[in-house]
Every structure is written in structure tokens, then in C-alpha cells.
Amino acid sequence: xxxxxxxxxxxxxxxxxxxxxxxxxxxxxxxxxxxxxxxxxxxxxxxxxxxxxxxxxxxxxxxxxxxxxxxxxxxxxxxxxxxxxxxxxxxxxxxxxxxxxxxxxxxxxxxxxxxxxxxxxxxxxxxxxxxxxxxxxxxxxxxxxxxxxxxxxxxxxxxxxxxxxxxxxxxxxxxxxxxxxxxxxxxxxxxxxxxxxxxxxxxxxxxxxxxxxxxxxxxxxxxxxxx
Amino acid sequence: xxxxxxxxxxxxxxxxxxxxxxxxxxxxxxxxxxxxxxxxxxxxxxxxxxxxxxxxxxxxxxxxxxxxxxxxxxxxxxxxxxxxxxxxxxxxxxxxxxxxxxxxxxxxxxxxxxxxxxxxxxxxxxxxxxxxxxxxxxxxxxxxxxxxxxxxxxxxxxxxxxxxxxxxxxxxxxxxxxxxxxxxxxxxxxxxxxxxxxxxxxxxxxxxxxxxxxxxxxxxxxxxxxxxxxxxxxxxxxxxxxxxxxxxxxxxxxxxxxxxxxxxxxxxxxxxxxxxxxxxxxxxxxxxxxxxxxxxxxxxxxxxxxxxxxxxxx
Ligand code: SF4
Ligand code: SF4
Numbered sequence: 001x002x003x004x005x006x007x008x009x010x011x012x013x014x015x016x017x018x019x020x021x022x023x024x025x026x027x028x029x030x031x032x033x034x035x036x037x038x039x040x041x042x043x044x045x046x047x048x049x050x051x052x053x054x055x056x057x058x059x060x061x062x063x064x065x066x067x068x069x070x071x072x073x074x075x076x077x078x079x080x081x082x083x084x085x086x087x088x089x090x091x092x093x094x095x096x097x098x099x100x101x102x103x104x105x106x107x108x109x110x111x112x113x114x115x116x117x118x119x120x121x122x123x124x125x126x127x128x129x130x131x132x133x134x135x136x137x138x139x140x141x142x143x144x145x146x147x148x149x150x151x152x153x154x155x156x157x158x159x160x161x162x163x164x165x166x167x168x169x170x171x172x173x174x175x176x177x178x179x180x181x182x183x184x185x186x187x188x189x190x191x192x193x194x195x196x197x198x199x200x201x202x203x204x205x206x207x208x209x210x211x212x213x214x215x216x217x218x219x220x221x222x223x224x225x226x227x
Numbered sequence: 228x229x230x231x232x233x234x235x236x237x238x239x240x241x242x243x244x245x246x247x248x249x250x251x252x253x254x255x256x257x258x259x260x261x262x263x264x265x266x267x268x269x270x271x272x273x274x275x276x277x278x279x280x281x282x283x284x285x286x287x288x289x290x291x292x293x294x295x296x297x298x299x300x301x302x303x304x305x306x307x308x309x310x311x312x313x314x315x316x317x318x319x320x321x322x323x324x325x326x327x328x329x330x331x332x333x334x335x336x337x338x339x340x341x342x343x344x345x346x347x348x349x350x351x352x353x354x355x356x357x358x359x360x361x362x363x364x365x366x367x368x369x370x371x372x373x374x375x376x377x378x379x380x381x382x383x384x385x386x387x388x389x390x391x392x393x394x395x396x397x398x399x400x401x402x403x404x405x406x407x408x409x410x411x412x413x414x415x416x417x418x419x420x421x422x423x424x425x426x427x428x429x430x431x432x433x434x435x436x437x438x439x440x441x442x443x444x445x446x447x448x449x450x451x452x453x454x455x456x457x458x459x460x461x462x463x464x465x466x467x468x469x470x471x472x473x474x475x476x477x478x479x480x481x482x483x484x485x486x487x488x489x490x491x492x493x494x495x496x497x498x499x500x501x502x503x504x505x506x507x508x509x510x511x512x513x514x515x516x517x518x519x520x521x522x523x524x525x526x527x528x529x530x531x532x533x534x535x536x537x538x539x540x541x
Contacts, residue, residue, distance in 0.1 A: 153343055153354075154313070154314070154340055154341075154343065154354065154356045154359070155356045155359075156340065156356070156359040157359050157361075157362070158359050158360075158361040158362070158407075158410060159361075159403060159406075159407050159410065160398065160399070160400070160403065160407070161340045161360075161398070162340070162393065162394070162395030162398045162422055162469070162470045163342070163343070163395075163398065163469035163470045164398050164399050164400070164470070165398065165399055165469065165470060166399055167399065167400075170342070170343060170346075170469035170470065171343050171345050173345070181399075184399060184400055187400050187403055188400070199403060199406065200406060200409070200410065202361060202365065202410050202413055202414055203361075203362075204362065204365075205318060205357070205358045205362045205366070205377065206357075208357060
């Protein structure tokens with residue numbers, strides 16, 4: 001899933017300045033699952049903004065709404081009437097949802113209330129870990145189902161760097177906490193699979209043109225197009 | 228010229244090829260446009276080491292680039308081993324830079340992954356990591372031996388390179404460490420320098436694994452050593468430098484002497500003892516002395532270890 005974190009309150013509040021009507025728009029898919037930007041979180045943010053605006057003596061109307069999915073046109077139709085009433089929208093969807101809103105309702109001002117951070121998975125309640133960087137050419141068949149592109153801090157393709165220590169990545173710091181070394185995990189799991197010889201293969205440089213380095217990507221499924 | 232066909236013909240390559248025990252040093256370029264630093268360090272080390280590593284934004288801190296500093300070392304009579312990390316350059320830049328270094332007369336190159344940006348003074352930088360160190364070795368080997376760019380295009384004049392790599396015998400997973408060196412040998416590395424060794428028993432164990440797969444016959448292995456200036460340096464390395472294994476006895480030994488000159492003398496003595504012990508290990512072709520910001524200690528250590536005069540090679 002896509003995960004996102006709410007921006008600091010002051011940063012969001014600053015975006016409302018100069019507007020007398022602001023709509024906070026949540027999205028009930030990924031950002032709701034990561035407890036950041038679903039309808040409930042949109043309602044809470046709208047209330048917090050109203051309180052602060054009131055304290056500041058501002059006369060501003062701040063309401064909330066939510067789409068089932070901000071990243072698909074048809075779900076935006078369901079909130080279109082409400083969105084039209086507001087000159088400024090604070091979207092709590094991921095970067096894709098925010099852009100869908102900005103495009104669908106252009107030239108309306110649609111602002112990001114969250115920082116989209118990763119393609120992650122919930123490791124335990126309220127903890128998400130990055131799992132994929134959408135590199136466009138998946139290699140995890142050879143790396144025991146563990147992604148070296150984003151789970152190794154240096155995107156190495158040929159085994160651990162010299163900083164791997166006790167299964168931890170050298171980027172581990174007190175602030176960041178322990179980060180598992182992807183290549184230590186890969187080594188252990190390949191051994192458990194009896195496939196450690198895969199670690200001995202010298203892999204060529206990765207083709208980054210399939211990733212965002214190749215420019216914005218587009219996917220077309222001709223066979224799925226309506227005839 | 229004799230029958231020996233050198234890959235690059237550097238001083239380092241000749242010494243190692245002739246089976247002589249090599250000594251390399253290390254010079255960190257300055258953190259400003261000060262043109263005197265490398266000159267001074269080269270003066271100290273000239274005649275005491277066979278070549279000197281010129282670090283590439285070491286510990287992810289910006290410094291004068293390794294190409295300019297390497298050239299400056301060579302202009303001052305000290306052969307350079309130019310370091311190149313995958314952290315700051317993509318494959319275009321790494322090929323362009325090696326062509327540039329080559330036409331300026333730099334022959335030894337050390338291919339590294341590089342410490343992560345988060346350790347240095349620009350933690351907000353975007354890490355490049357287009358290639359890893361193994362890809363880099365292979366790319367340079369193909370440029371040298373096949374006259375091919377990484378993309379497969381041909382070039383007219385190949386760079387003459389003696390290709391080095393680094394390995395950390397103390398990194399984990401330990402059982403993969405010798406195999407990782409094997410991958411680097413297969414990629415085309417001619418010599419390797421280890422991370423600073425303090426834990427000699429562990430290094431010996433690693434060398435056993437290296438010999439078991441015959442790697443010591445395929446690549447010249449230089450054991451890395453860092454003379455300690457005092458107990459502070461020992462503790463710092465133990466606790467803050469990634470991938471470093473400093474046994475407590477060493478910290479205690481450095482703590483047992485007074486700070487200042489006595490500690491420095493003890494640090495040099497320890498280094499000499501370690502060189503002698505390491506030189507006895509089968510498959511070790513030389514030492515790499517990393518006297519970081521303590522270059523003045525190197526001549527004395529090399530002399531005390533009985534490694535003078537340095538061999539002259541034609
Ligand atoms: S290899 Fe690429 S596609 Fe596969 S998990 Fe990693 S980033 Fe995602
Ligand atoms: S320690 Fe492991 S995860 Fe971290 S950069 Fe090195 S190989 Fe990658």
C-alpha cells in the first residue's frame with residue numbers, strides 16, 4: 001500500500017491563510033489504512049484548523065469530506081458538488097490522489113496536507129516499513145523475496161557493503177532505530193531455501209531507465225482497452 | 228622491456244607483481260581549496276610508501292576531489308591510488324572521470340561503494356548508487372581490456388588501469404565475506420585493501436577462508452592498519468566507525484599509557500607489532516597504512532617494521 005504522514009499542523013494551517021472557505025478532503029483507501037488521511041482524520045484536521053482559526057480571530061469556514069478513492073475519476077464525481085463550493089481544498093490523499101483532485105477540479109487550488117513517503121506494509125499495529133521502490137524491473141525472485149532496491153540503503157545488487165553489522169544496516173542510528181541490512185536478510189533466507197549460490201552471481205548494473213530515472217512512466221494495456 | 232606485460236605499469240603493480248611486500252598509505256584531501264595540504268602530506272610519505280590512496284569524499288564529507296588531489300600527489304613524486312565511490316557519481320561520471328584520470332597519468336584506482344550520505348556533512352544529499360562496487364570494477368576492467376564502455380560502445384584508446392577494491396573482513400555476514408571478495412576477483416579486481424584490522428585472530432580466520440578458495444593467488448591482498456594516536460581514537464573507531472572491530476584489549480592497552488607522546492609511541496609500537504604479525508600470514512602481499520591525519524607517524528612505523536628502503540622498480 002501507499003503510505004503517507006500528515007504534515008506538521010503549522011505548515012497545514014499556513015496553507016489556509018488568505019482563504020475564507022477551505023475543504024479538507026480525505027481518501028478512504030491507502031491513507032485511511034495507515035491512519036493518516038481517511039474520513040476520520042479529515043474530520044479531525046478540519047476541527048483542529050477551525051479551533052486555531054477561531055483563536056486567531058479569523059472568519060473562515062472549514063469543512064471536510066472524503067472520497068472512497070481520490071486517485072480514480074469516478075470516485076471524484078461523488079464529491080464534486082461539495083468540492084465546487086470551496087475555492088481551496090486540502091487533500092489528505094497520497095500524492096496520486098492529490099494530483100487527481102487538482103486535475104479533475106483544475107484550476108481550483110488543491111494543496112497537500114500529507115507527505116507521501118513510501119510503498120510500505122504494516123509490520124505491526126501502527127508501524128509501516130518500506131518494501132518497494134517501483135523500480136520497473138523486479139529482481140526479488142533472485143533475492144529471496146527481499147527488495148535490495150529500497151531495503152538496502154545503497155540499492156546494492158551484489159551483496160552487502162562493508163557496513164553490514166550483526167544483521168543491521170550501517171545507516172542505523174539512535175534516531176532512526178535499527179534498520180535491518182537487506183543483504184543479511186537475503187543471505188539468511190537464500191540459505192534457508194538452499195539457494196545461496198545466487199549470492200555468488202555477479203549481477204550486471206541495474207537498468208534504471210525502467211525506474212523514474214527514465215522519465216515519467218506510462219502503462220498501456222492494449223488488450224484491456226474497450227473495443 | 229621484459230616479458231612481463233603490465234596492465235597499467237604503476238609502481239604498485241610492479242612491486243606486487245614482483246612479489247615484493249608492498250606498503251601503501253592514505254591521504255585525505257582538504258576540506259577547502261587549500262593547495263598545500265596534499266603537497267605537504269606527499270612530502271612526508273614520499274619514499275616511505277609505494278603509493279598512496281587519495282580518498283573520495285571520505286565519510287561522505289566534501290573535500291577536494293580525488294582526481295585533482297591524486298594528480299597533485301603524483302606531481303610531488305608520490306604515486307596515487309585514486310578512490311572512487313558509487314555514492315556520488317553515476318556510470319557516465321565514473322567513466323568520464325576515469326578517462327580524465329588516465330590521461331593525467333593516474334593508474335591505480337580503488338573501487339568503493341562509499342559510506343552512506345547520512346554519516347557526512349550533507350545528509351540531505353541524494354545518493355546516486357547507480358552501480359555498486361562490483362559493477363564498477365567490471366566496468367573499468369571492460370574499459371581497459373575490451374576497450375568498451377559500459378553500454379557496449381567501443382573506444383579508441385583504453386585507460387591503463389590497475390584496479391583495486393576494498394573488503395571488510397569484519398563485516399557481516401562473516402561467511403559471505405570471502406565469497407564477496409571472490410565476486411570482486413571475478414569482476415576484475417587486481418588488488419584489494421582491507422578495512423582497518425585490529426582483531427588479528429579474526430583476520431587470520433578470514434584469510435583461511437580466502438586461501439581455502441584460492442583467492443590469495445588471484446588477487447594481491449594488502450592488510451589495512453591504522454596506527455592509534457591514543458585511547459580516544461581507539462574508542463572512536465570501536466564505537467562510531469561502521470564495520471570496525473576493535474577488541475577491548477587494544478582499547479585497554481592504549482588506555483594504560485599516558486596521553487600525548489607516550490600514547491603515540493605505544494600506538495606506533497602496536498602498529499609495528501601488527502605489521503610483523505600480519506606479514507607472516509600466507510597470502511598477504513602488503514600493508515595499507517591509514518594514518519588518518521597522522522601521516523607523520525608513517526615513516527617511523529615503516530622503518531621500525533624493517534620495510535625500508537622501499538623497492539625501486541624499473
Ligand atoms: S526490485 Fe523493484 S519492483 Fe521489485 S520490490 Fe524492489 S523496487 Fe519493487
Ligand atoms: S549495511 Fe546492508 S542494507 Fe545497509 S547499505 Fe550496506 S548492504 Fe545495504
